[in-house]
Each structure stands twice: as C-alpha cells, then as structure tokens.
Amino acid sequence: MYFISNFTFISSLIIILFNPINSQQFYDNSNCASESLVHGSKYTCNSNCSTYIVYRAQQDFLTISSVASLFNLTESDLRDANHLKEDDSLSLGREIIIPVSCNCIGGFSQAIFIYNFSGRDSVNEIACGVFEGLVKAQSLVDNNPSLIRGNNNPDRYLVNVPIRCACPDSNQLRVGVKNLVTYPVLEGDRTGLIASKFGISEKTIWDANNLGKYDAIFPQTTLLVPTGGVPDINWNISSVPNNSPGPTEAIRKTDPAGKNSIKLNYSQVFLGAGICVAVISMILTCGILIYNRRKNHPRVFQPLPPRSSPSPDFLQGMSKLKHSLINFSLEEITIATQDFNESSRISARLYRGDIGGNTYLTIQQMDSEEAAQNVIDILTKIKHFNIVRLEGFCNESEPYLVFEYPKNGSLHKCLSNIEMNRQFTWARRIQIAFDLATALHYLHNSTSPPFVHHNINSENILITMNWRAKVSGFGLAKSVGYNDKPVIMASEENRALDDDRYLTSNQVSLKVDVYAFGVVLLELVSGKEFITYGKVLMNSVDLLLDKNLKNSSQFLEKLRNLMDPGLKENYPMGDAICLALLAKSCIEEDPDHRPTMNDVLIALSRIV
Numbered sequence: 371m372y373f374i375s376n377f378t379f380i381s382s383l384i385i386i387l388f389n390p391i392n393s394q395q396f397y398d399n400s401n402c403a404s405e406s407l408v409h410g411s412k413y414t415c416n417s418n419c420s421t422y423i424v425y426r427a428q429q430d431f432l433t434i435s436s437v438a439s440l441f442n443l444t445e446s447d448l449r450d451a452n453h454l455k456e457d458d459s460l461s462l463g464r465e466i467i468i469p470v471s472c473n474c475i476g477g478f479s480q481a482i483f484i485y486n487f488s489g490r491d492s493v494n495e496i497a498c499g500v501f502e503g504l505v506k507a508q509s510l511v512d513n514n515p516s517l518i519r520g521n522n523n524p525d526r527y528l529v530n531v532p533i534r535c536a537c538p539d540s541n542q543l544r545v546g547v548k549n550l551v552t553y554p555v556l557e558g559d560r561t562g563l564i565a566s567k568f569g570i571s572e573k574t575i576w577d578a579n580n581l582g583k584y585d586a587i588f589p590q591t592t593l594l595v596p597t598g599g600v601p602d603i604n605w606n607i608s609s610v611p612n613n614s615p616g617p618t619e620a621i622r623k624t625d626p627a628g629k630n631s632i633k634l635n636y637s638q639v640f641l642g643a644g645i646c647v648a649v650i651s652m653i654l655t656c657g658i659l660i661y662n663r664r665k666n667h668p669r670v671f672q673p674l675p676p677r678s679s680p681s682p683d684f685l686q687g688m689s690k691l692k693h694s695l696i697n698f699s700l701e702e703i704t705i706a707t708q709d710f711n712e713s714s715r716i717s718a719r720l721y722r723g724d725i726g727g728n729t730y731l732t733i734q735q736m737d738s739e740e741a742a743q744n745v746i747d748i749l750t751k752i753k754h755f756n757i758v759r760l761e762g763f764c765n766e767s768e769p770y771l772v773f774e775y776p777k778n779g780s781l782h783k784c785l786s787n788i789e790m791n792r793q794f795t796w797a798r799r800i801q802i803a804f805d806l807a808t809a810l811h812y813l814h815n816s817t818s819p820p821f822v823h824h825n826i827n828s829e830n831i832l833i834t835m836n837w838r839a840k841v842s843g844f845g846l847a848k849s850v851g852y853n854d855k856p857v858i859m860a861s862e863e864n865r866a867l868d869d870d871r872y873l874t875s876n877q878v879s880l881k882v883d884v885y886a887f888g889v890v891l892l893e894l895v896s897g898k899e900f901i902t903y904g905k906v907l908m909n910s911v912d913l914l915l916d917k918n919l920k921n922s923s924q925f926l927e928k929l930r931n932l933m934d935p936g937l938k939e940n941y942p943m944g945d946a947i948c949l950a951l952l953a954k955s956c957i958e959e960d961p962d963h964r965p966t967m968n969d970v971l972i973a974l975s976r977i978v
Contacts, residue, residue, distance in 0.1 A: 397587070403507045467551075482533075483530075550596055553592060706733065707721045731761060731772050734842070748844050756809035776840050781831040810887060824882055826887060952974075
C-alpha cells in the first residue's frame with residue numbers, strides 16, 4: 371500500500387517534470403514610456419494575494435528608511451524581508467525584496483502605492499525612473515486622469531501608482547508555486563541569470579511569462595519569477611555591466627537548416643532521453659527505498675494535547691483562507707493577559723498579551739463568531755503598513771482575535787495619559803493624521819471591493835513605538851454596496867460620533883469614515899475627547915471662520931483655546947489652522963459636502 375501511494379506520487383512528479391505549466395500572464399516587451407498598453411501590459415487576475423516585487427536602490431533611495439517610506443513599509447519589515455541588520459546600508463543597485471498586497475481590481479492585479487508627485491517631474495521619470503518600470507507610464511496616467519504627459523502638472527499632489535503584480539493561478543499552485551515575484555529587467559539581464567539569482571530553473575521563468583526559448587527580454591520591462599516561498603536573492607550574482615551587449619543579443623543563434631543544426635538536434639534528443647530515463651530510474655529507486663524504510667521502521671506519532679474545536683461553520687470559513695493563522699487556546703490567551711487583568715487592558719475589549727521572550731500581541735474579544743469571521747475575511751485579503759496585522763485567533767468559549775502589538779497603545783491613551791501626551795509632539799500628530807488618512811484611502815480606493823471601516827475612533831487607532839498609526843477594530847467593516855440590515859454602531863460613544871442618517875440606511879457610505887476621520891483630527895489638535903467636548907470644539911472651529919476676527923488678537927486667542935495645552939504652542943500657526951478647517955469640512959452635516967479621503971490626503975501632503 372505504501373508502494374502504491376509512493377508510485378502515485380512519483381507519477382505525479384514525472385508529469386510535473388515533463389509537462390510545462392503555461393501561465394495566464396504574458397511578457398510585455400514594449401517600452402516603459404510607450405503611450406499605449408498592449409497584451410501583457412497589465413497582469414490579469416481572479417483573486418487577491420500577498421506577494422513580492424524587486425526594487426533596486428538608486429541615488430534618491432539609498433537608505434532603508436527612504437525605500438521603506440516609498441512602499442509604505444516599516445524599516446523592520448524591510449530588514450526582515452531582506453535579512454538585513456540594523457547597521458546594514460544599501461549599495462547602489464542593491465536588489466531589495468518588497469512585500470506587497472496584490473489586489474484584483476477591474477480584472478487586473480496591482481499593488482497601489484501613493485506617491486507625492488512634483489510638477490517638476492514627468493510621468494515617464496516617475497514610472498520608468500523612480501519605480502524602475504514596475505509600472506508603465508500609460509498605466510500611471512490611466513489611474514490618475516488629472517496627470518498629463520510633459521511637465522505641465524501642478525506643483526505637488528498625490529498620485530496612485532499601480533505597481534504590476536500577479537498571483538499564482540490554479541495550475542501554478544498545484545505544482546507548489548507560492549509567489550510570483552515582479553522583477554524589473556535591467557540592461558544586461560538574461561533569463562538564465564535571473565533564474566540563478568533566485569535558485570530556480572530558467573524554464574520556469576519562460577513558462578510563467580509565456581516566453582519562447584529564443585525570445586529576448588528588454589530593460590525597464592517586468593518578468594514574473596515563480597518561487598516556492600519567500601523569495602531569496604543571491605546577492606553574489608550581479609547583472610552584466612551596462613556596457614555589455616544589449617538584450618536583443620540574448621536571442622540564441624541557430625544554423626538554419628544546416629548540417630550542424632541537424633547533428634545538434636539529434637544529440638539533444640538522445641541527451642534528453644538519457645536524462646529522462648535516469649531521472650525516472652532514480653525516482654523509482656527512491657520510492658522503493660522509502661517503502662522499505664516505512665515497512666521496517668514505522669513512525670510512532672505522539673498525540674497532541676486536546677483543544678476545544680471551533681464550530682463547523684467557523685472551520686469552513688478558515689479553510690478558505692490563503693494565509694495561515696495561529697490557533698491559540700483559551701488557556702494561552704488567559705495566561706498572556708494575566709487572566710484578563712486590568713493592567714493588560716488597552717481599551718474596552720482590547721488587551722495586551724505577553725507570550726514570553728519580551729514579545730507582546732494585541733488580543734481583541736469579539737462580540738460573536740460571525741464578527742470574528744468577518745474581520746478575518748477582510749484582514750487576510752488586504753495588507754497595508756497602516757492597518758494592524760492579524761496573527762491568529764481563539765474560538766473556544768468565545769471568539770478572540772490576535773494582532774500585532776503597537777507598543778504605545780491606543781491614540782486615546784496617548785492623548786489622555788499625561789506622560790504620553792508630553793511626548794506627543796506636533797510632528798508626531800501630523801504623522802498620525804497622515805497615516806490614518808492613508809489607511810482609509812487604501813480601504814476606499816485600493817481594495818476590491820472597497821471597504822468602509824465604520825468604527826474609526828481614537829480607541830481603534832494603535833500607535834507603534836515609532837509613533838506611527840495602525841488602524842484596528844474592523845468588527846463593523848463592510849464592503850461598499852453591502853445591502854443588508856442597517857449597520858448599528860457598537861456603543862453609545864460611536865453612535866455619537868457618526869452621522870445619524872447612516873444608522874438607518876441600508877447603504878454603507880464612504881463618507882461615514884470621512885466624518886470619523888474629522889472627529890479624530892479634532893481630537894489630535896485639541897487633545898480633548900469629542901464625545902465630551904464635541905460642541906465646544908465645533909464652536910471653536912466656527913469662530914475661526916469669523917471674518918471679523920481675522921488678523922486680530924482675538925483670533926489667536928480662540929486658536930489657543932482650541933489647541934492642546936500639552937503642545938505648549940510648539941506648532942506652526944498656519945498648519946494648525948489648516949488642520950482645524952480640514953476637520954471642520956470632514957464633519958459637515960451634509961455628507962455630500964464632505965471631502966473624499968483622496969481630497970484629505972492631498973491637503974495633508976502639503977503639511978507633512
């Protein structure tokens with residue numbers, strides 16, 4: 371029986387070895403700056419995934435910090451993905467692995483990043499220079515209708531950069547491909563050279579890109595590199611120098627219909643047949659050896675300690691996930707939170723969990739199994755630096771979700787705790803506002819379908835040790851167009867922060883999040899809770915709009931009354947006024963008069 375099992379496995383392996391797996395993606399050899407898109411300019415899709423791209427350190431992006439910022443990553447994320455140490459630096463041309471969230475939008479897969487576009491730059495310089503051909507110039511224009519080619523663009527504004535990425539199809543998954551890495555081709559690159567860097571066969575790259583054996587590749591185009599796990603580049607293998615022969619010379623030359631060609635073809639056939647026989651013999655021999663070893667030395671398995679089982683519905687939902695999550699026991703959760711001790715509490719239903727080794731996680735108690743599954747479904751489909759990362763779950767007596775732990779706790783704590791408030795400088799508050807806006811912009815514009823968070827407040831914004839924001843609390847999140855029962859907020863506090871008309875509407879609106887963002891912005895500026903001081907804060911902002919107070923001492927006095935005393939007036943007056951007025955526009959009574967999160971990001975980009 372063991373032998374039959376092994377023979378089946380061996381047969382499958384032989385089929386994989388000798389049958390090419392054709393990809394749904396095609397290589398686009400057109401120029402990065404071309405004004406038209408051709409077959410293969412965008413990768414097609416039918417699902418989302420987490421994957422990787424390759425980026426090369428260049429003159430303006432030679433530090434880990436600058437590259438991490440360009441792709442909305444933390445420095446530690448970048449170091450971990452590339453096995454870099456704290457004191458490691460980047461050399462010019464160093465190839466860096468960038469983890470990205472690849473989303474299927476309109477039938478094409480892309481990883482959206484926000485870039486602060488300067489009017490002095492051209493579209494071609496951004497697409498083919500800054501982003502090294504990872505996006506085509508025409509794709510950049512198509513995703514940003516206000517952009518025009520040439521240098522006649524506004525001085526500075528934000529653009530969406532749709533980086534090319536792809537997810538493995540069913541055939542590729544079947545043979546063990548876990549990732550398709552987007553690789554920007556450099557002058558002098560060859561498919562064989564690229565394959566060597568990743569430790570794979572050249573043929574797998576041909577198959578993944580529907581390339582023929584004699585096809586050439588060109589600079590500032592992209593190739594998909596299939597890997598069986600997290601990609602690992604061999605840094606010791608470098609591309610041919612720029613003064614080497616061009617990529618068109620990569621085409622293999624043949625002696626057409628000549629005598630030497632015929633001899634070569636026959637020799638290749640015999641060589642291939644010999645290798646085939648040798649491989650099959652080796653695999654069959656290995657199968658027999660495995661069978662004998664299992665027969666004479668059967669394995670003894672130790673039973674795992676018993677754990678409570680989640681409900682069948684929950685398990686069915688978990689089985690559909692592409693990302694593995696840790697299944698924590700209730701005992702582990704209880705120990706980590708010191709039996710849900712008050713000292714471990716971050717907010718109402720959020721706890722800090724100590725799992726040993728100076729490692730902490732955030733543990734959230736969920737209202738129901740359905741709510742937990744909803745959060746899992748959302749957070750395993752999206753990935754963004756400013757959105758909290760889901761690590762695991764517990765579903766025994768009641769459901770818990772386990773997330774990464776931002777060390778400084780909630781934004782509410784940072785504003786209300788005297789010691790934390792002293793460290794909460796104006797620059798840090800501006801960064802938090804920008805991070806929150808970036809996360810909401812991602813949810814509204816870069817996911818398919820778009821999501822409404824519907825529960826943005828200072829308790830659900832977690833702050834890292836580097837004073838960066840992570841959005842949590844996705845229990846009420848819905849996709850836009852979700853048509854079901856009215857969405858009811860979880861607490862009286864949240865009800866007070868939202869627009870009443872949406873609490874009785876079946877249609878989820880993006881403007882709900884915009885309203886909540888405005889509330890958080892006022893809290894960042896004033897240091898006061900909106901639920902308690904909302905009317906006072908609104909009146910203060912209204913007074914700033916009074917034309918009679920303009921350029922008067924009364925105006926400055928009203929502004930000081932609005933601002934957090936903990937800042938000790940260490941803030942630019944103009945920026946403070948801009949933030950206050952931006953907050954005011956976000957909480958307009960009529961949702962149609964509120965800005966979009968794209969408008970908000972553009973406004974904030976001029977301050978950050």
